[in-house]
Amino acid sequence: MQIAEHPAFAGMEPDLLQDVQKRARIVELPAGQQVFRPGDQCQGLPLVLEGSVRVQMTGSSGHEIVLYRIGDADVCTLSIGCLMAGRGYRAEAIVETPTTVIVLPNSVFDSLMARSAPFRRQIMVSYGERLDSLMMLVEEIAFQRMDVRLAEWLRSHAKDSPLNITHQTLAVELGTAREVVSRLLKDFERDGWIRLARGRIEIHGDGTPPQPPPLTA
Amino acid sequence: MQIAEHPAFAGMEPDLLQDVQKRARIVELPAGQQVFRPGDQCQGLPLVLEGSVRVQMTGSSGHEIVLYRIGDADVCTLSIGCLMAGRGYRAEAIVETPTTVIVLPNSVFDSLMARSAPFRRQIMVSYGERLDSLMMLVEEIAFQRMDVRLAEWLRSHAKDSPLNITHQTLAVELGTAREVVSRLLKDFERDGWIRLARGRIEIHGDGTPPQPPPLTA
DNA sequence: ACGGGTGTGTGACTTAGTCACTGACTTGCT
């Protein structure tokens, strides 16, 4: 994806876009790299062109949970707050697939916010979506049963079926304990819609499966 | 609080401020009033001058949880997302104490974002703080024990000691079930640092209480 | 005084999280 194709710049005035292309820094991030850690200061606003970055946080207890992902065409809204308030990040970000980002220096970001209505709008929309997704996450964690959440996670990843993932990783994904994941997966396997091996999960989820989720409502 | 004293307008250019004063609508909200409900469309950006509004959401299961509060000098960041993306709210807002808000029409908001750097900055800071608080909430719900959370809530409200609050309300506050709250409160009372009556809780929390919270770490 | 509405207390049971430990698979080294 080219800079100009990032939705944050959609409909942007050509002279501003030129300015961006001159002053933005492009950064390539290899998979596995930690982009920022709790306490880090923010250097600029990253916009993802391609790739995927996982944002997670570690509780005081040492437990971790995945909060959300920043994917193709996304904006790292978290950075805006840090940039503006001048405080450090509270979460950490880890590159999952090789990622290309544009980093807008603070000054460029501010000038775009001042001069481009479409840019402004896009930034606010991204922010709203992030807020929304966190609210949904709160609701899910607070009220949804673990078996249902796990089953949904698996189903939403059924397309890359022989999943290479450990129970521990899955536990962080859902914010629970490894043992809980192991037990539920075992149940699912007994129900016959998944198959387990060390570090691998095969999903044979025939559409909406009638077996796994115990009456939700 | 006067319009000009709201921190969102701190350092704002006088002519812009005049514009705001001309075009902003001031609304008085009585306690108990529902400001918006899930699905409602957003009319403009509300800035709270004085008062307190509770934002909560109802899960698919019918359970409720308080997400955060908008208090004196706050901005309803949730509305920005709705305003920009044109979708409805996902949460609901209820006035807790009589509240005065300024409502900025979309056009005024946008013009301020374009023309005032301090305003822009304040809005982004508010947004960042809101994201932050939701992330903390996620962590708390996912990993903190209920007794600790309840004890902390009580301690943080110890100043208005004979609290008039029901267990049910407290349960929504923490996103749990009423029975859980009742049982924990009973334990606390047995430990001797609170005293219960119908719809009322007296707190005698002598500083950091040595009795109630069972080893956290 | 009575009766309905609203809060609260409790037991029994299910689900989730914690702790401690076993064993299996993987990799690399000798």
Added chain:
DNA sequence: AGCAAGTCAGTGACTAAGTCACACACCCGT
């Protein structure tokens, strides 16, 4: 090949939290 260390998964026993069902106390109006 054989072994050792590291990683991953399974499990039992126990505690914490959430659910369900129901009893009962308190409050207020008639």
